[in-house]
Amino acid sequence: MTVPDGRSFIEEGSPAHDFFVVTDGRVKLFTLLPDGRRQITGFAEGGDFLGLAASTSYAFGAEALGTAVLCRFPHASMQRLTDRFPNLEHRLRQEASRELSLMQARLTLLGRKTARERLATFLMERIHLLAPPCHANASQVEFDLPMPRTDIADYLGLTIETVSRVLSAFKREGLINIRGITHITIMQPERISAIAEGLE
Amino acid sequence: MTVPDGRSFIEEGSPAHDFFVVTDGRVKLFTLLPDGRRQITGFAEGGDFLGLAASTSYAFGAEALGTAVLCRFPHASMQRLTDRFPNLEHRLRQEASRELSLMQARLTLLGRKTARERLATFLMERIHLLAPPCHANASQVEFDLPMPRTDIADYLGLTIETVSRVLSAFKREGLINIRGITHITIMQPERISAIAEGLE
DNA sequence: CCCCAGACTTGATCCAGGTCAAGGTGAGGG
DNA sequence: CCCTCACCTTGACCTGGATCAAGTCTGGGG
Numbered sequence: 092m093t094v095p096d097g098r099s100f101i102e103e104g105s106p107a108h109d110f111f112v113v114t115d116g117r118v119k120l121f122t123l124l125p126d127g128r129r130q131i132t133g134f135a136e137g138g139d140f141l142g143l144a145a146s147t148s149y150a151f152g153a154e155a156l157g158t159a160v161l162c163r164f165p166h167a168s169m170q171r172l173t174d175r176f177p178n179l180e181h182r183l184r185q186e187a188s189r190e191l192s193l194m195q196a197r198l199t200l201l202g203r204k205t206a207r208e209r210l211a212t213f214l215m216e217r218i219h220l221l222a223p224p225c226h227a228n229a230s231q232v233e234f235d236l237p238m239p240r241t242d243i244a245d246y247l248g249l250t251i252e253t254v255s256r257v258l259s260a261f262k263r264e265g266l267i268n269i270r271g272i273t274h275i276t277i278m279q280p281e282r283i284s285a286i287a288e289g290l291e
Numbered sequence: 292m293t294v295p296d297g298r299s300f301i302e303e304g305s306p307a308h309d310f311f312v313v314t315d316g317r318v319k320l321f322t323l324l325p326d327g328r329r330q331i332t333g334f335a336e337g338g339d340f341l342g343l344a345a346s347t348s349y350a351f352g353a354e355a356l357g358t359a360v361l362c363r364f365p366h367a368s369m370q371r372l373t374d375r376f377p378n379l380e381h382r383l384r385q386e387a388s389r390e391l392s393l394m395q396a397r398l399t400l401l402g403r404k405t406a407r408e409r410l411a412t413f414l415m416e417r418i419h420l421l422a423p424p425c426h427a428n429a430s431q432v433e434f435d436l437p438m439p440r441t442d443i444a445d446y447l448g449l450t451i452e453t454v455s456r457v458l459s460a461f462k463r464e465g466l467i468n469i470r471g472i473t474h475i476t477i478m479q480p481e482r483i484s485a486i487a488e489g490l491e
Numbered sequence: 492c493c494c495c496a497g498a499c500t501t502g503a504t505c506c507a508g509g510t511c512a513a514g515g516t517g518a519g520g521g
Numbered sequence: 522c523c524c525t526c527a528c529c530t531t532g533a534c535c536t537g538g539a540t541c542a543a544g545t546c547t548g549g550g551g
Binding site for chain 1: 320322324325326328329330332343344346350351373377380381383384385387388389390391392394395396397398399401402403404445447448488489490
Binding site: 439440441452456 | 498501
């Protein structure tokens with residue numbers, strides 16, 4: 092199942108028939124308020140699971156971020172799979188629990204952190220998504236942000252203007268460098284990390 | 292395992308050896324920032340599970356809210372149980388997924404709702420915790436808040452003063468009534484519900 | 492019945508981040 | 522090569538909720 096950039100493939104609140112695995116590319120998950128306010132509840136990429144809740148309707152919408160490739164498993168066939176491979180059920184629980192732990196951190200971010208702390212935390216998250224060797228003890232790390240500023244804002248519970256201002260401030264302070272729109276170099280990872288934890 | 296009021300029994304970041312089931316009473320789960328800011332990530336009561344993540348350390352701290360009674364299951368014995376009763380694994384996954392759906396709503400609350408909307412949402416949550424018959428189509432619902440204002444504030448990402456002010460405003464507007472400190476009567480459930488969704 | 496400590500409420504002021512409003516900028520198409 | 526549109530940045534101003542600072546309630550113990 093290939094989903095083109097920007098195409099929505101899960102409608103929030105619609106009946107949940109399928110379970111998905113992201114094979115390639117990226118997707119964003121979000122919830123909406125009636126007046127259009129949006130909260131992005133997560134980004135998923137290769138290897139991530141979607142729709143773990145075998146409940147009756149989806150608690151979120153999902154949309155491709157760039158072209159994405161997914162595997163779709165109707166609940167019935169998942170049932171058959173878990174019957175045949177009991178370990179799978181354990182694996183799914185592990186996955187759900189891991190996600191749950193991440194959510195705790197995200198609640199703290201949205202409920203208690205300042206804009207600077209949110210952006211710093213977001214940058215650290217991106218660093219940890221890179222292959223481990225890249226950030227072991229490097230004094231600089233670089234990567235591309237796959238999502239536009241609007242998505243970063245909706246993920247962090249901020250406005251696009253605030254995201255832009257804080258990134259500019261980080262750049263002005265020599266903590267990061269920005270090339271083009273998407274390419275970020277973290278100049279001082281340890282200071283970004285300190286800001287993320289609320290230590291400065 | 293009986294835990295007295297206010298006693299902390301899970302330390303955030305400590306090695307996760309056990310899985311808990313709340314048998315009686317209530318507990319609060321929270322994460323802390325180094326400078327003391329606190330986010331309550333959830334309240335658990337009779338029948339709820341704690342520590343689903345079979346990871347190496349707890350992602351949250353936990354503390355009794357009033358006297359609470361818990362069952363503690365070391366991970367090793369959980370393993371034995373799930374080996375013996377394969378359905379249990381499925382049950383645990385369901386529980387984790389249900390929790391995950393709730394988390395999505397909570398992210399939206401913390402990231403995108405106003406103080407009034409947060410308090411209204413919180414009140415609706417309390418209503419839905421009551422036995423179903425109570426709120427089927429009642430024109431009024433009443434209950435006691437088991438937690439102090441400080442905990443409500445840390446749960447909703449607000450300060451105690453804002454919680455107090457908004458509750459006073461709801462009372463002034465005839466939406467709710469407050470007797471003593473803890474007893475709440477929802478006078479106009481449908482309007483509270485509308486505020487919760489951001490519709491007024 | 493009164494006292495007291497802890498919890499809540501209320502008021503005055505402040506400020507981080509939102510809102511509104513112009514400008515930049517750069518990637519893709521003609 | 523330049524145009525243009527979508528996206529991003531920057532500036533000026535505003536406001537919801539935080540902060541700071543008094544009060545006030547209340548319920549439990551003597």
